[in-house]
Amino acid sequence: MALGDDVDVSDANGRADKGARAARKAKPDENSNRPSREEAMDAVRTLLAWAGDDPSREGLLDTPKRVVDAYTEWFSGYGADPRAELQRTFEDVSGYDDIVMLRDIQVQSHCEHHVAPFLGTAHVAYMPRNRVVGISKIARVVEIFAKRLQTQETMTAQIAQAICDALEPRGVAVYIDAVHQCMSTRGVRHPDVSTITTRFTGVFKDSAELRERFLRLAQGAGGR
Numbered sequence: 001m002a003l004g005d006d007v008d009v010s011d012a013n014g015r016a017d018k019g020a021r022a023a024r025k026a027k028p029d030e031n032s033n034r035p036s037r038e039e040a041m042d043a044v045r046t047l048l049a050w051a052g053d054d055p056s057r058e059g060l061l062d063t064p065k066r067v068v069d070a071y072t073e074w075f076s077g078y079g080a081d082p083r084a085e086l087q088r089t090f091e092d093v094s095g096y097d098d099i100v101m102l103r104d105i106q107v108q109s110h111c112e113h114h115v116a117p118f119l120g121t122a123h124v125a126y127m128p129r130n131r132v133v134g135i136s137k138i139a140r141v142v143e144i145f146a147k148r149l150q151t152q153e154t155m156t157a158q159i160a161q162a163i164c165d166a167l168e169p170r171g172v173a174v175y176i177d178a179v180h181q182c183m184s185t186r187g188v189r190h191p192d193v194s195t196i197t198t199r200f201t202g203v204f205k206d207s208a209e210l211r212e213r214f215l216r217l218a219q220g221a222g223g224r
Contacts, residue, residue, distance in 0.1 A: 040068045074110060077147030082158075085140045086166035089131040099210075101125035101217060102135060105142045111182045112149035120178025120194065123218035126163055127170040127203050127210075138163070152178055152197050160199040171202025173211070175218040 035043075041064035045055040053060060105122040122142050145158045160172045175198050184191035204210055 037068060040071070041065060044068065073147075074108075075147055075149070077144040080144045080147075082141045082144045082162040083166060085137045085144070086133055086162065088137075089133050089167065091131045093128065093132055096132075097128065099125050099127060099214065099217075100132060100135075101214070102138050103218065105139050107142065107146050107176060107178055109146040109148070109150045109152075109155065109178075111180060112151060114182040114186070115149065116180065116182035116185070118152065118178045118180040118182070118195075120176060122159070123173075123175040123214075124159060124163070125173045125204070125214050125217075126167060127172075129168055129170050131167060133167060152176055152180075152195055156197040156199045160201055164201055169202065171200070171204040171206075171210070173201075173204040173214045174199045175215065 044064035044067045048055040048060055048063065055061075055064070101123065102125075103121075103123045105124065107118075107120045107122050109118055110116065111118055124138050124142065126138075141162050142159055145155045145162075156174050156176050160174045163169065163172045175196070177194050177196050179191070179194050183189075183193060200211060204214060
């Protein structure tokens with residue numbers, strides 16, 4: 001799939017810089033005015049009634065509890081700090097100076113506009129300068145940002161910036177391909193349309209050859 005001359009899709013709507021700034025923020029203030037669990041369950045009951053059903057009927061009695069439990073899991077990224085995941089690095093890499101890439105990282109996130117899921121895969125690479133990080137930590141960073149209300153463009157920029165800040169690599173590349181339920185189950189209802197966003201920094205942004213190499217590796221994932 002050709003992405004055209006503009007390889008940084010996330011810059012197209014101006015969200016990348018906003019996402020990069022958000023990636024630098026510490027995790028949310030745990031002392032903020034967060035509603036209680038009971039208040040959250042009451043809100044679910046209100047939505048059930050607004051939808052036209054009876055929250056007190058047998059089949060829905062435990063639904064508020066289940067929804068709040070699901071939200072706790074789906075949005076657990078608010079209580080996690082991606083910087084902490086990337087703190088432990090390793091400098092003894094025996095001179096390795098080529099791409100470090102993780103392909104097919106599962107993305108399960110929710111659109112901040114409709115709170116509808118968007119599902120897909122992320123491919124993340126960096127070019128180390130003098131240190132590397134455990135590969136599972138890269139996947140964990142993707143997961144942390146995915147488990148928040150998001151736009152795909154912002155999430156793409158946040159992942160790249162977090163790796164840049166922590167590792168100071170020669171460059172970072174991020175490619176996300178996802179299907180948005182807010183588009184496939186409502187509105188225009190096109191279930192087979194996927195959205196691709198990319199973010200390139202450093203040598204990946206400066207070198208067309210390196211970008212193309214990364215994109216070939218990303219677009220060849222899943223079929224090996």
